[in-house]
Amino acid sequence: MDLLEKKFLLAPGPVPVPPKALLSMAKPVVHHRLPEFSALLRQIRDDLKYLFQTREEVIFFASSGTGAMEACVANLFNPGEKVIVVRGGKFGERWGELAETYGLNPVYIDVPWGEAVKVAEVKEALSSHPDAAGLLIQAHETSTGVKHPVAEIAPLTRQSRTLLVVDAISALGVYPLPFDELGIDAMVAGSQKSLALPPGLSFVALSPRAREKAQKVTSPRYYFDFRRELKALAKETTAFTPAVSLLYGLAEILARIKELGLPRLFRHYQRLSGACRAGVKALGLELFAKAPAEALTIVKVPEGVDGAKLMKLMREKYRVTMAGGQAKLKGKVVRIAHLGYQSELDVILALATLEMALTELGFKLPLGAGVAAAQKYFLENQEA
Numbered sequence: 001m002d003l004l005e006k007k008f009l010l011a012p013g014p015v016p017v018p019p020k021a022l023l024s025m026a027k028p029v030v031h032h033r034l035p036e037f038s039a040l041l042r043q044i045r046d047d048l049k050y051l052f053q054t055r056e057e058v059i060f061f062a063s064s065g066t067g068a069m070e071a072c073v074a075n076l077f078n079p080g081e082k083v084i085v086v087r088g089g090k091f092g093e094r095w096g097e098l099a100e101t102y103g104l105n106p107v108y109i110d111v112p113w114g115e116a117v118k119v120a121e122v123k124e125a126l127s128s129h130p131d132a133a134g135l136l137i138q139a140h141e142t143s144t145g146v147k148h149p150v151a152e153i154a155p156l157t158r159q160s161r162t163l164l165v166v167d168a169i170s171a172l173g174v175y176p177l178p179f180d181e182l183g184i185d186a187m188v189a190g191s192q193k194s195l196a197l198p199p200g201l202s203f204v205a206l207s208p209r210a211r212e213k214a215q216k217v218t219s220p221r222y223y224f225d226f227r228r229e230l231k232a233l234a235k236e237t238t239a240f241t242p243a244v245s246l247l248y249g250l251a252e253i254l255a256r257i258k259e260l261g262l263p264r265l266f267r268h269y270q271r272l273s274g275a276c277r278a279g280v281k282a283l284g285l286e287l288f289a290k291a292p293a294e295a296l297t298i299v300k301v302p303e304g305v306d307g308a309k310l311m312k313l314m315r316e317k318y319r320v321t322m323a324g325g326q327a328k329l330k331g332k333v334v335r336i337a338h339l340g341y342q343s344e345l346d347v348i349l350a351l352a353t354l355e356m357a358l359t360e361l362g363f364k365l366p367l368g369a370g371v372a373a374a375q376k377y378f379l380e381n382q383e384a
Ligand SMILES: *Cc1c(COP(=O)(O)O)cnc(C)c1O
Pocket: 013, 064, 065, 066, 067, 091, 138, 140, 141, 142, 167, 168, 169, 170, 190, 193
């Protein structure tokens, strides 16, 4: 550690982890076939149900979030089955690639990057494809900073056999996505985003009809097999060696979430994202997303500024890691995450860094205006 090199992580995964969770993961590893592990598992299972707002089982794997996305595709659909894929960013594309990999027949709703899918478009796709076995969507499309209207779409899939599969990797615990109440069939999460943990755990909640479908599907699967994990969980264990240390951290975080209560967490993210957007606007900069997510704020790199240089300056001089754009947004946007162990002052820090770095690169802006707007927002919008 160098005293002059304090680092700040403000990327949309991985995210800063609270010290108490870090310490809990340093505990000696317990064997996963012993009663101590079953006790840990019981607590985690209950608390995951609270977080997902469900009475159903939540399965977890030792993988990044994509593993659980792949598990949904492999367990819920047969080769040749039609699925509707909402494709409005890098992660929507990933649903499509997974569907193609497993020999499904994806039909796409292509959404311009930066926009949310329209409920009417989904309605239209569902009625043109009554044979669709699934609808695959993101809650927050982290590559574009957009929030898709999952709560409005969910009722549309209740009237058919179409399973609603939601990638909530950057959205679970950030805004309300009550799994049972909305009637979602499968919802995916990952540890290194909203759960404020290191990477390495993925999660899937399953509705009764998704569980039934998984029993009949013929697609090949081995490690990522819902049937195996559900059977193991019923016996208070996991099918394979779990990521025990990460589960210690998870137990710690989930207990804290339950103690705080979801409404406070949702309010927290509303405030951080609201203040960040206010700051960006006060600087005369543009937001990329038309329907912005609470998990992160995406700012367009202003005309005449080299996006790669901007990211490098913030990272190397100020040691602030935000994320740049992915795929066709490379060099064009800055992604500021509000996920993980963050407070009001992380938003202020992000805006201050952006202001300084843009000024150094010759872009004219009212220095301090973004910070001031965020401060004002926080003072006027107190925590509930
Ligand atoms: C991060 C992210 C993913 C990919 O997760 P990995 O953990 O990197 O596999 C998928 N979808 C969304 C919405 C994400 O934010």
